[in-house]
Amino acid sequence: MYCSPESAVALFVLGACIGSFFNVLIYRMPKGESVVSPGSRCPSCGTPIKWYHNIPVVSYLFLKGRCAYCGAKISPRYVLVEVLTAFALLALCAKFGLSKKLVWATLFLLPLIPAAFIDLDHYILPDTFTLGTLVWGVLSSFLGLSPVNPQDALIGLLLCGGFFLLVAVLSRGGMGLGDVKLAASFGANFGWKVGATALFVSVFMGASFGIALILLRKKGRKDKIPFGPFMILGAYICAFFGRELSRLYLGF
Ligand SMILES: [Zn+2]
Numbered sequence: 001m002y003c004s005p006e007s008a009v010a011l012f013v014l015g016a017c018i019g020s021f022f023n024v025l026i027y028r029m030p031k032g033e034s035v036v037s038p039g040s041r042c043p044s045c046g047t048p049i050k051w052y053h054n055i056p057v058v059s060y061l062f063l064k065g066r067c068a069y070c071g072a073k074i075s076p077r078y079v080l081v082e083v084l085t086a087f088a089l090l091a092l093c094a095k096f097g098l099s100k101k102l103v104w105a106t107l108f109l110l111p112l113i114p115a116a117f118i119d120l121d122h123y124i125l126p127d128t129f130t131l132g133t134l135v136w137g138v139l140s141s142f143l144g145l146s147p148v149n150p151q152d153a154l155i156g157l158l159l160c161g162g163f164f165l166l167v168a169v170l171s172r173g174g175m176g177l178g179d180v181k182l183a184a185s186f187g188a189n190f191g192w193k194v195g196a197t198a199l200f201v202s203v204f205m206g207a208s209f210g211i212a213l214i215l216l217r218k219k220g221r222k223d224k225i226p227f228g229p230f231m232i233l234g235a236y237i238c239a240f241f242g243r244e245l246s247r248l249y250l251g252f
Helices: 005-031 058-062 077-096 100-109 112-122 127-142 150-170 177-215 228-250
Strands: none
Touching: 005 077, 005 112, 058 077, 077 100, 077 112, 077 228, 100 112, 100 127, 100 177, 100 228, 112 127, 112 228, 127 150, 127 177, 150 177, 177 228
């Protein structure tokens, strides 16, 4: 889709603002704090952050990654989340154009960004994201927004969720219920073919990464590696190349 430089910049700014809100979710949701109030505070000195110190990306660069009051270092991850969200939104707009599918893809895939970072930090995938996107997958299929019809969404939900549930039971806790719910969500959103491909891609990436860490002796066999981020990366890959990958690797 053609996109003027002005609209690309506008989309990037919008994406960075959404990413800024995702940072609040990543930081506060696992603690059970309100994501609306109070406003942001410096994690070191507790000083409320003024709006002009809280402009996505720009403020971080302007303040050279430090708190304006106490000078404590601010994690570059805040900017990473903002930039990542901005690029994700741009990429989804480029892929789907201004279409019904863009509505489906944005509400399915963007919320998975904070989910990935919460899983990285705390080894949990909150239901808000897993069950939330699962319900959205079914709903959007009924509304005609998603690429699959309601029947395919429900079959996908049961097959993808059922498969990971089996793995979870057999691995006795090696895979969490959050992963199972997320797998069901992939099935509901993508249908079973692309959903299964997303799971296949994520297992492949997760296993490769795990083996590499063991070989490099960064982690032992018993260490936990969160699987959610790999699944979410797999979902992004399959939002763009799912059809091609499923034909290439799974033969359907
Ligand atoms: Zn401070």
